[in-house]
Amino acid sequence: MKNILPIVTIVLALIVIWYGAAFKMNSTWTYDQAARAGTEVTFSDLLSDTMQQSRPLLPAPHQIASELWNTTVEKKITSKRSMVYQGMITLKTTLLGFVFGIVIGVALATVIVLSRVGRLTLMPWAIISQTIPIVALAPIIVVLSNAVGTGTLMVPKAIIAAYLSFYPVLVSMVKGLTSPDQMQLDLLRTYGARQSDVFWKLRLPSSMPYFFASLKVAVAASFVGAVVAELSTSAISGLGARMLIGSQFGEPMIMWAALFAAAILAGLLIFLVGSFEKAARHLMGGRAL
Amino acid sequence: MKKPVIDAQNVDLTFQTNDGPVHALKNVNLEINKGDFVSFIGPSGCGKTTFLRCIAGLETPTGGRLTVNGMTPEEARKSRAYGYVFQAAGLYPWRTIRGNIQLPLEIMGFPKSEWKGHIDRVLDLVDLRGFGKKFPWQLSGGMQQRASIARALAFDADILLMDEPFGALDEIVRDKLNEELLKLWAATQKTIGFVTHSIPEAVYLSTKIVVMSPRPGRITDVIESTLPPDRPLDIRDSEEFIKIAHRVREGLRAGHDA
Ligand SMILES: Nc1ncnc2c1ncn2[C@@H]1O[C@H](COP(=O)(O)OP(=O)(O)OP(=O)(O)O)[C@@H](O)[C@H]1O
Ligand SMILES: [Mg+2]
Numbered sequence: 001m002k003n004i005l006p007i008v009t010i011v012l013a014l015i016v017i018w019y020g021a022a023f024k025m026n027s028t029w030t031y032d033q034a035a036r037a038g039t040e041v042t043f044s045d046l047l048s049d050t051m052q053q054s055r056p057l058l059p060a061p062h063q064i065a066s067e068l069w070n071t072t073v074e075k076k077i078t079s080k081r082s083m084v085y086q087g088m089i090t091l092k093t094t095l096l097g098f099v100f101g102i103v104i105g106v107a108l109a110t111v112i113v114l115s116r117v118g119r120l121t122l123m124p125w126a127i128i129s130q131t132i133p134i135v136a137l138a139p140i141i142v143v144l145s146n147a148v149g150t151g152t153l154m155v156p157k158a159i160i161a162a163y164l165s166f167y168p169v170l171v172s173m174v175k176g177l178t179s180p181d182q183m184q185l186d187l188l189r190t191y192g193a194r195q196s197d198v199f200w201k202l203r204l205p206s207s208m209p210y211f212f213a214s215l216k217v218a219v220a221a222s223f224v225g226a227v228v229a230e231l232s233t234s235a236i237s238g239l240g241a242r243m244l245i246g247s248q249f250g251e252p253m254i255m256w257a258a259l260f261a262a263a264i265l266a267g268l269l270i271f272l273v274g275s276f277e278k279a280a281r282h283l284m285g286g287r288a289l
Numbered sequence: 290m291k292k293p294v295i296d297a298q299n300v301d302l303t304f305q306t307n308d309g310p311v312h313a314l315k316n317v318n319l320e321i322n323k324g325d326f327v328s329f330i331g332p333s334g335c336g337k338t339t340f341l342r343c344i345a346g347l348e349t350p351t352g353g354r355l356t357v358n359g360m361t362p363e364e365a366r367k368s369r370a371y372g373y374v375f376q377a378a379g380l381y382p383w384r385t386i387r388g389n390i391q392l393p394l395e396i397m398g399f400p401k402s403e404w405k406g407h408i409d410r411v412l413d414l415v416d417l418r419g420f421g422k423k424f425p426w427q428l429s430g431g432m433q434q435r436a437s438i439a440r441a442l443a444f445d446a447d448i449l450l451m452d453e454p455f456g457a458l459d460e461i462v463r464d465k466l467n468e469e470l471l472k473l474w475a476a477t478q479k480t481i482g483f484v485t486h487s488i489p490e491a492v493y494l495s496t497k498i499v500v501m502s503p504r505p506g507r508i509t510d511v512i513e514s515t516l517p518p519d520r521p522l523d524i525r526d527s528e529e530f531i532k533i534a535h536r537v538r539e540g541l542r543a544g545h546d547a
Binding site: 187188193205284285 | 345347371372373375377381
């Protein structure tokens with residue numbers, strides 16, 4: 001609870017700055033309108049107008065909050081205008097990509113650690129894969145998976161999310177699986193342990209702290225992947241698509257509400273993964289942090 | 290005629306390193322009989338660890354003959370001839386103390402029904418009854434080291450190899466553990482190979498003290514202890530003890546000057 005005060009302070013400061021910026025940026029439009037109508041603008045007019053334009057350059061925080069409220073609590077969640085509905089789609093893509101990413105990351109790390117050939121051939125490719133901008137790759141993935149006949153956009157979107165999320169898992173797992181020192185390995189040798197024993201009883205459990213630490217990064221990467229996929233695959237649903245629609249049709253409120261919905265969802269995901277990490281740590285006999 | 294449990298004849302070991310060959314062991318001749326408590330003492334780098342690892346089959350001599358229970362060290366390892374205790378306890382932090390002791394039993398394929406009996410027995414031996422459900426971080430360094438000894442004892446090997454097991458502990462804890470180790474040795478009749486840097490520790494524990502010297506690692510003296518098997522801690526003030534300690538020190542100095 002000690003650290004709540006600095007957080008609140010920062011948030012308050014940000015909100016104040018935001019209001020200031022909204023006032024400044026939206027006032028141009030107010031002045032233009034007034035000039036066109038040939039009327040004078042008083043300061044109080046200016047203040048009230050900049051805070052409630054329907055298509056502001058920068059919506060004020062309370063506008064975004066009420067838009068969010070309207071599109072989450074007030075709307076039926078089956079409605080396409082509901083952020084909950086759109087968020088669920090993004091969430092589904094994120095989680096699917098996250099699971100793919102974990103499976104691929106762990107599998108590749110295992111092959112890399114257990115075989116020399118794997119180490120020499122796979123690792124460079126994994127690194128190169130992350131240097132290709134995902135935005136360039138996204139349409140190709142959509143086209144290819146359509147050609148294979150996956151039907152929906154869900155699969156290519158999840159592949160794009162997985163493409164970003166497997167890498168942190170891979171890197172952490174390689175580090176984790178190779179973390180046991182020579183003494184630990186020698187001890188198992190004195191027991192005449194098989195390679196499979198070394199893997200299941202020593203390498204894998206040793207890698208768990210690394211694995212859990214990578215999950216937080218991976219879930220964030222998967223989320224970014226899901227949103228980017230929605231932005232760049234001409235998808236019509238999901239928070240990313242809402243952002244795009246908002247900006248293309250000049251509906252800043254939709255854009256900003258989608259952005260904040262995305263931020264809240266991402267925060268929620270990271271919090272959930274963090275709680276899971278804590279629980280797992282506890283189960284594995286770790287001391288409380 | 291009684292055959293030695295560990296028999297080293299002209300054992301040689303040269304490590305090939307990037308900076309050229311390192312002659313770690315030269316012409317090591319040693320016989321260790323069943324029930325012996327053998328200490329290896331010598332300056333850093335004289336090959337104590339290397340020799341112990343050779344006995345354990347973790348390192349292969351480049352020359353000479355080394356047998357354990359009449360087998361090659363490799364075969365002896367596979368027949369679970371020895372338990373090995375490293376300088377660091379190396380307990381798995383994700384397993385309880387019981388879980389850690391259970392590890393060799395799982396790997397060696399002991400039937401599940403026997404696990405509890407083995408674990409209870411060795412926990413008693415190292416005086417950790419009641420700590421089985423604790424995790425390693427909840428134990429002191431000395432207790433962790435005792436747990437790692439219990440782990441090495443769990444599968445009933447005849448030989449116990451220990452590489453500076455108490456090296457990282459303070460003297461008071463060390464004294465206590467030494468006393469307990471002697472009791473354990475008396476109770477189990479195991480053959481023990483024990484590496485140490487401490488002269489009093491070597492003299493107090495051993496029936497046979499092997500003094501080694503470096504470059505190349507070799508044995509300079511083997512001292513058969515004349516101390517009685519029953520050794521209270523204050524035996525260290527006796528004339529006999531001081532005499533043996535003196536001889537060890539002489540041996541170390543001779544190796545140093547050579
Ligand atoms: N795997 C290895 N490769 C190359 N050289 C080695 C290796 N292991 C040990 N050595 C060398 O062999 C010599 C003996 O080492 P060893 O570890 O047996 O000494 P030690 O008597 O146990 O020393 P300490 O008391 O410091 O533990 C040293 O010169 C060391 O550098
Ligand atoms: Mg050593």
